[in-house]
Amino acid sequence: MSLDHPLNSLGFAKPPSETRVVVAMSGGVDSSVVAAQLAEEGYDVVGVTLQLYDHGAALAKKGACCAGRDIHDARRVAEQMGFPHYVLDYENIFQEAVIDEFADSYLAGATPVPCIRCNERVKFKDLLQTAKDLDADCMATGHYIQRFDGEIGPELHCAADANRDQSYFLFSTTPEQLSYLRFPLGHLKSKAETRALAAKYGLPVADKPDSQDICFVPNGNYASVIEKLRPGAAEPGEIVDQDGNVLGEHRGVIHYTIGQRRGLGIGGLADPLYVVKLDVDNKRVVVGPKELLATRTVPIREVNWLGNGDFMDSGEREISVKVRSTRPPAPAILRPISATEAEVELLTPEEGVSPGQACVFYENDSSRILGGGWIWKGR
Structure with a gap:
């Protein structure tokens, strides 16, 4: 043709x-x-x-x-x-x-x-x-x-x-x-x-x-699926505060996510507590006040770059990012570390940023997606 x-x-x-x-x-x-x-x-x-x-x-x-x-x-x-x-x-x-x-x-x-x-x-x-x-x-x-x-x-x-x-x-x-x-x-x-x-x-x-x-x-019952796939995964353990004080017991770390407030089973406290960390090795769910959820620095790996030119050559740049699918893009600074790793600085700290979620890059003042990567460790 x-x-x-x-x-x-x-x-x-x-x-x-x-x-x-x-x-x-x-x-x-x-x-x-x-x-x-x-x-x-x-x-x-x-x-x-x-x-x-x-x-x-x-x-x-x-x-x-x-x-x-x-x-x-x-x-x-x-x-x-x-x-x-x-x-x-x-x-x-x-x-x-x-x-x-x-x-x-x-x-x-x-x-x-x-x-x-x-x-x-x-x-x-x-x-x-x-x-x-x-x-x-x-x-x-x-x-x-x-x-x-x-x-x-x-x-x-x-x-x-x-x-x-x-x-x-x-x-x-x-x-x-x-x-x-x-x-x-x-x-x-x-x-x-x-x-x-x-x-x-x-x-x-x-x-x-x-x-x-x-x-x-x-x-939407993730825990039941995981228990079927990995029998014995839902082992109970302790719910502790950031200082290690035991506040209660949980029925398995797989039942909890970062930022969770409801269903903790530790009522009667003066201030509401949220899940701020999942200590898998020690089978502990760590809880704390809402301000401990605020995250500014987000480490990223497995970066897929869709912008122009080489990712490392792009250098530090201002972009917008989504750290959860339900949140709108927010202002951030992207700093490449290697061809597949980066650090994202959120200009306004976000709550409930969790390892395993994606961080997606957007060009400012544009509808273009510049790629993204995976959040890979805690705050």
Whole structure:
């Protein structure tokens, strides 16, 4: 195809009918709309759904992402829109790359984010390679994020709808992966627009509720899943203050997170206390006043840099960061230490910063994501 052919909506200089795109279909409304829209535009669409765990096992739940119902829903959409659909068994990969680390991180006193690891190690790695093996020109997903062509290559930008933005969960996307990925929903202003498109195409999932929890965690009960995965993990121990004074007993460190206030079982004290540290080696939950939660310096490792130029050459710079998915970006100073390590200074201290969470970098006065890394130790 001649390079002077006008670019199609996915950025290729050829007709949609000659452009193959693999769509990662979870069975939800977002990825279903992406697949339907691209099929209607005339693209050579191939739908792929991953079975990530045994949907008949105790870990799964009705309606969870990539469980049995979702596979069925994705297949129905493909049949209705007239494109091929495949289900790939990724149970072993998902267990090793995501679930095992999730359990081990909790046992080490961290607060992991398995959805990031799933995108990084499964969807944007193995599934992306499968898309290439199918001779697809690109892979499209239903994530709310935007990809723009910048001066030196594709850039990752926040979604137009700040309430749906998924940049926190996609910071580890590499430049190479970004070149191959497409996010057709990132420009939409609201989820209502997505559902309107689903209704327009007559999709059976148009009114399907959004998934709220981690797919393999029933009802958000992390501790019960970890106890199944690592029997004996919930050993009891002492709740102590910052001076080591015993205030009570806990039922297992895995039941607690940094910043937690409720459910400590140490009522009757004059001032409220919060979990400020998890001492896994000594099976202790350390509590203290709220001011002990304030964190200014955040050590980061496994940095993925999406900014221009080499990470180390970028030097100290003012940016904005998210240290939790539910918090807005806050002013900070980024100081590279090595190609994969950095220190972030929060200009306004934040509470409840926890090892195992991500720290995502944003360019000031811009929607661009500069990458991010993992918070790896306490304050």
